[in-house]
Amino acid sequence: VVTLVVYFGEIATKTVGDLADLSNVSFPSFVAPLSTLFTWDSMIIILPVSIIVALVGLIESLLTLSVLDEMGGERGSGNKECIALGVGNSTSGLFGGMAGCAMIGQSVINFTSGGLGRLSSFTAAVLLIILVVSFSGVIAAIPVAVLVGIMFMVSIGTFEFSSVKRLKHMPKSDAFVLITVTIITVLEDLAVAVIAGIIISALVFAWEHAKIFARTSTDAEGKKVYELDGPLFFASVTSFNEQFDVENDPSEVIIDFKKARVMDSSGAEAIDGLTEKYKQAGKKLTLRHLSEDCKGMLKTAGPFCSYEEDDPTYKVAANV
Known part of the structure; x- marks a missing residue:
């Protein structure tokens, strides 16, 4: 509705098309890796970034799996999730795509909407590529403010507000770790936040048990x-x-x-x-x-x- 109001009302605002050029989007084709990527100089540049991206993807995917397991009362396979993530991202890279991972917000919305099987994930992927390839002009006209609003609603829907109330009752060390990891996630990235959380938790454990x-x-x-x-x-x-x-x-x-x-x-x-x-x-x-x-x-x-x-x-x- 907001997109239609902005489009027909000719309201000047930043749209998706202003952030990225979607005019020449086509179905992806196979792209052979360049031989220059496998040199030592290239690896020094690629490896640090790729390791961080891999850690973020793995951590967020496993967190998503944990959330869905808790919601559904079942236990998924973390090993299968990691293998599937690696195979999917490797295949995507061969077709010029970017790396991705499971997303907590989208997964929770999918789960609460009744999408509990493989068909829901497959349908979402197919519809996404159809929208990007065939309706790129429509996507380009969507205001950025609309996407921001959608992300806010997804965040509100997935945020566990009861955890804020539990801060008063949990140990101060646990509350400190929770707040610190949250802040670092926003300022840096998830991988750095998790590593910092592990280090802080280890130090807290050592301090609490440093008494005989x-x-x-x-x-x-x-x-x-x-x-x-x-x-x-x-x-x-x-x-x-x-x-x-x-x-x-x-x-x-x-x-x-x-x-x-x-x-x-x-x-x-x-x-x-x-x-x-x-x-x-x-x-x-x-x-x-x-x-x-x-x-x-x-x-x-x-x-x-x-x-x-x-x-x-x-x-x-x-x-x-």
Whole structure:
């Protein structure tokens, strides 16, 4: 309706035809790849861009699949989606076409309109190429404002407004990641946003798990027992060292790692350092429930380890 009003009313506004020349659009034909594309100089230019485009396409397609799975109560095949996307884009490139991927907005509208099978996607593709080839003049007359309005309506229809309400109840770290990824997606692109989100989430995970706790008790023989709970790795070394009172501890101390786990070489080095402190203080130290792999990584604390039947069997990540 708006297009007709603009056309017959001769209203001066920017149209699709002003953005792109659609006068010579024809059915695509096979285009053989140029041999110059396979040179090293060309690959240096092509590969970075192609990798980003591929990541964006894969991520958005898998996100779309996840949304549709949730709406339909079924589970699609991510592997098939990725393979189909690669084959389709490779074939499209041989005919001079641009790369594409699944779109959340269009897919949700298609789903809610009852298009649940392959026929709906096939019909959409056929109609799209017919419109572009045979009715390019009509498309060129569509005002850009109309397309903007359509995209706004698609965004409103696909945006999950309940997620805004959940911001108040979700952890601050999750809310920060959500907002950051959204902003980066708008300012940069989806690939950069996802990578940034993964890095931030990993840092948040490390920070939240960078704490180790110790419960203290005294056994019948008067020995002080530290029962550790939590992971011991590079981020929790400081917390680990803060649990012990070497100066005021009795002459015999037991550190029990039954509920703890040494994750990397930094944790093993922290145990060595603590052992050295007790040794310098002239106190007897016993380390219990360390895995065989962890004991093998200890440099000075090995002789202080006990060997029991219920010792754990986990592996420790070593520095390469």
